[in-house]
Amino acid sequence: MESPGVGTCLTGEELTLLADGLDDPDCPAAAHLASCATCSAQLRKLRQTVALAQPPEVRDPGEGFNRAVWRKIDRRRAQQRVGISMAATLSAAAIALVVLLPRDGAAPDETELVENLDLYQYVDLIENLDAVEALDALLEEGPIEG
Amino acid sequence: MRLPPGIEDSTDDAALIDMARRGSRSAFDAFVTRHRARIVRLACGMVADEEDAVELAQEAFMKAYNSLGRFRGDCSPRTWLDRITVNLCVDWQRRQRIRRALFLVPRREGEEGWSPEESAVEDSWRSDPLRVADSARIRSVVCRVLASLSDKQRMAFVLRHQEGLDTAALASALQCAEGTAKVHLHRATERMRKALAPFMAPED
Ligand SMILES: [Zn+2]
Numbered sequence: 001m002e003s004p005g006v007g008t009c010l011t012g013e014e015l016t017l018l019a020d021g022l023d024d025p026d027c028p029a030a031a032h033l034a035s036c037a038t039c040s041a042q043l044r045k046l047r048q049t050v051a052l053a054q055p056p057e058v059r060d061p062g063e064g065f066n067r068a069v070w071r072k073i074d075r076r077r078a079q080q081r082v083g084i085s086m087a088a089t090l091s092a093a094a095i096a097l098v099v100l101l102p103r104d105g106a107a108p109d110e111t112e113l114v115e116n117l118d119l120y121q122y123v124d125l126i127e128n129l130d131a132v133e134a135l136d137a138l139l140e141e142g143p144i145e146g
Numbered sequence: 147m148r149l150p151p152g153i154e155d156s157t158d159d160a161a162l163i164d165m166a167r168r169g170s171r172s173a174f175d176a177f178v179t180r181h182r183a184r185i186v187r188l189a190c191g192m193v194a195d196e197e198d199a200v201e202l203a204q205e206a207f208m209k210a211y212n213s214l215g216r217f218r219g220d221c222s223p224r225t226w227l228d229r230i231t232v233n234l235c236v237d238w239q240r241r242q243r244i245r246r247a248l249f250l251v252p253r254r255e256g257e258e259g260w261s262p263e264e265s266a267v268e269d270s271w272r273s274d275p276l277r278v279a280d281s282a283r284i285r286s287v288v289c290r291v292l293a294s295l296s297d298k299q300r301m302a303f304v305l306r307h308q309e310g311l312d313t314a315a316l317a318s319a320l321q322c323a324e325g326t327a328k329v330h331l332h333r334a335t336e337r338m339r340k341a342l343a344p345f346m347a348p349e350d
Contacts, residue, residue: 061203
């Protein structure tokens, strides 16, 4: 990237990088900033933004934190072991079913599964109270006669 | 604090992670000790509630431990851990949003569908000139703006402005060119600047 001269305004990207003050204070951008009120005002805003967005200071959570981490690690490992043995049991059961089921056995009914999946689409609907009211009104009218 | 044999204060992160990969729990424990406060703070910057942040930070370390075998060393262990933490916090925020949607809780600042300009509460806050910057409100806005950014923009903002990574390290963490990393950072910072404008001191 070409360095801006004293007369060239800085791009947003350049100003954003300067907001942390990590760049060289003797760079050409700094020279421009000293002479341009617009760029230096923008930089002040960006510096305020960065300052406001800093996470709060926190205390060192101490050794209890490490113990909690290890508890989580060990619990997860135990769950994984149970999961693996359950998966093995389930696949054995599935194989047994395939072997035992008659060839012309009815195909599993997928309607119920599809209906359950449809429920997730109603989350948006539920968020809209007007829609819920409309639905209530509809339910009060009773079932539609065929 | 006493360190286990073979581990010193000067043992760098890469060495600790390497030892942990070869089965040393104490090496990983030393890694946790070294980064726990920073990771809690990082999570705190993303989820506002300190208790949630501590919980998420612990989960981040657990996730790091479970994926030690997949760490390729293409960035520093510190950046790798930051990335895990930020992604976990984002997932957590998404789950919270779904939970709120299910229980009909109104949208909050920074979430999809919310805009500071439309918020009546925000307007009443802004109209009070004597009100000093309310740090809890600022944190809430920051968290929600971070949640609304793209993954790369969020990482760029956090890694540069909160963790102080230089452009080259940022590009490597984001796995993109330096120019692209700067664009992500700029867009994220602009979004944050606009959202935080009501909290800024007026120009003299
Ligand atoms: Zn200028």
